[in-house]
Amino acid sequence: MQPALQPPSGRQQPEKSVGPLRLLSSAPKLTHKESIMVVCIFFLYAIILLPGIAANVHHVKSFLNHTAYLSCYFPNSQKTDIKNIIVFWQKGTDEVVHEVNLGQEIHDHLSPKYINRTKMDMDKWTLQLLNVGIVDEGQYKCIIMHVDKGPKKLIHESECLLHITANYSQPVIAQLHTGEPKPNENLNLSCSSSGGYPEPKQMIWLISSENITDRLIRHMDILQDAETKLYNVTSKLNIPVPTNTLTNISCLLHLGEQEGSLVSVPLVIEIQAEEMEPVKVNFFGPLIAVILPITLLLGFLILKNRNISSTCQSASLAV
Template identity: 80%
Template sequence: MEVCIFFLQSMILLPGIAANVHQVKSFLNHTAYLSCYFANSQKTDIRDLRVFWQKGAVEVVHEVYYGQEIQENLSPKYVNRTKMDMDRWTLQLLNVGIVDEGQYTCIIQHREKGLTKVIHTSECSLHIIANYSQPEIAQLHTGELKPNEYLNLSCSSRGGYPEPRQMIWVISRENKTYRLIRHMDVSQDAVTKLYNVTSKLNITVPTNTITNISCLLHLGEHLGSLVSVPLGIGTLSSLLLNKPI
C-alpha cells in the first residue's frame, strides 16, 4: 500500500474545496470531535473513497482506506487514539492532551476508473481547555495587624490552560466597588504544560468600615471568569484605589 502524505502548503484548492479553518475546543483528557464538513452530495460509496486526517504537513492521524480503517501509516502517538464516524464524517480524537493542539486537515480522495483525485479538504484548529482551580486569597503575614498597617494579600489559581488574560482585585466598601489590576505572575509546568497564576495586593488595614475583597481570574474570550470566595476585613480607612466603577 502506498504512503500518501500531502504537503498542504503547495496544494491547489479545487472548486468546492473549503479553505476556511473551523475552530474546535475540547477539554483536557476528553474526546475531541473534528468534522470533515463533507456533505457527500453525490452519495459516493465509502469503498470508493480514501479519507485521512493529518496534523501539520506530515503527521497522519487517521486513515480510512477505501472503506477500511488502517493504522500502518499513522504517527505513533495517534495509534489506538482515533475513531471515525463515517455517518457524520467526524473524527474522534481520544484522551486529548495539550500537545494535541494545532491544525488538522481532513483530505478525501475519490477513486474512479483507476484514477484518484482529491475531492474535498477541510481544516480544523484544535484548542485544549483545562479548568483552573477556584482563585484563593491568602494573607501573607503573621501576627496581629493594627489599623493603618499594611496588609499583604495574594490570590492564586492552579492547573489551567490556556494562559489566562489577567487577574483583577475587586474591593467593595460603603456601597461602592473598586477594581484593581495588579501584575500577575505566571508559571507553566514543564511536563503537564498547565499554568499556575498568582497576583499580589498591598493595602492598609481598615479602621472604620467593613470591606470585602475578591479576586477575579479572566480566562479569555468565550471562556468566562472565575471568582474567589470574598475575604471580609473588619474595616477600611485609607486604601489607595482607582476611582469607583
C-alpha cells in the first residue's frame, strides 16, 4: 500500500509489486453467473469492512489559536527503534506538515504555513500543531515506514479530522426604535453574536410571561469575515408591545448538539395599557335649552292671565 504523498526523492522507495496484475491478466473469463457471484461477494466484504475503515478516522477538536494534538495511534507493538522509522504527516494530498527521518526532524519539504508550527512527541506518537487557525481545519494523515537493510516498508497509517472551534460572544438584545415602547405600538428588537466558528444552527427568541414561554424562530443573517473566517450572526424580532403583564424577552443561539447554546441577558418589559377616560356628559346645556322656553311660556301665560283679570275688574266697576 503506497501513501498518498510519496517521500522526497533521493531516498529508497518501496518496490512495487506486479504479482496481482499478472494474476489478473492470466485469469480465465468468468461466466455471467460467476460474475454476479463475485459482485455479491465484493459487496458483502464491503459491508463488513467499511465500518472498520471509517473508524480509523479520528475526530479531533481544538480551540482557535490553541495547540491541536494529532495522534498517529501507533501501538509500536514490535518496539521498533525510532532510528529505523520515518514518520510522515501530511494534510490532503499535497501539503507536508511534519517529517521525522530516522529520529531527525526534516524541514526541507514542509509546506510554508507549517514551518515552526509543529512538534512531534515520539514517545506518544503525537503531533502538536501550534496556534491553529480556521484554515488548519481538515484531514491529516500519519504515515509510518520502517527502514532496514531492504526497501522501506509501510507499517502504519492513520487519519485525523481536525475541527476548529471559536467561542461566540454572548448574544446581546438591542432595541431598534427610539424612545420607550408604548401600548398599541410594535416592539422592534435585534439579537447579535460575533466572532464564532463554526456556523451556528439557529437563533431562537424566548418570550416569557405568566409562567408561559413562547419560542419564536426568525431568520438569522450570517456574515463570515473574509480574512478570519469567523461568523457574525443577527436575528430580528417585531411583535406588538406586551401590556399589563411582566414579560421577559431573551434570544438563544443554538450552536449544535455537542456545542450547546448561548443565551442573552433578558429584556424586561412591563407596560400598563392606557386607561380609557370616562366620557363626561354635560347635562346643563340641554337642560337650560329645555327649561328656558318653558319658563318664558309660563311667564307669558301668567302675564296674559293678569291682563285679562284686570280688564274684567275694570268692566265690573264701570257697571
